[in-house]
Amino acid sequence: xxxxxxxxxxxxxxxxxxxxxxxxxxxxxxxxxxxxxxxxxxxxxxxxxxxxxxxxxxxxxxxxxxxxxxxxxxxxxxxxxxxxxxxxxxx
Numbered sequence: 001x002x003x004x005x006x007x008x009x010x011x012x013x014x015x016x017x018x019x020x021x022x023x024x025x026x027x028x029x030x031x032x033x034x035x036x037x038x039x040x041x042x043x044x045x046x047x048x049x050x051x052x053x054x055x056x057x058x059x060x061x062x063x064x065x066x067x068x069x070x071x072x073x074x075x076x077x078x079x080x081x082x083x084x085x086x087x088x089x090x091x
Contacts (some may be wrong), residue, residue: 010087016060021045022053026076029063033075 017023021043028034028042040050053072057063061080066073 001083006087010084013060013062013084016056016062019056022057025053026057026062029074030076033073035071035073037071039074047055 025039029057034042036047036050036054040047043050045081045089054063054065058065058074062077063074064077066075069076
């Protein structure tokens with residue numbers, strides 16, 4: 001059976017979800033889009049720590065960042081989550 005490279009992407013995505021903080025951030029962003037500063041307040045974490053977690057989620061394609069003036073707003077990438085769900089179902 002040939003190796004399916006999509007499994008590499010799935011494994012990378014699962015590593016991004018391997019942090020309870022990132023899972024909670026994803027849940028919070030699933031409720032509504034939020035600015036980075038709002039996320040900092042919600043989690044009582046430093047700006048740099050929140051930015052690191054958001055970057056990890058963004059690099060995995062799980063969230064989308066939108067520049068709005070000098071601030072960045074984040075939201076869940078629902079099509080990517082649906083794709084990930086389908087990958088799980090196909091296992």
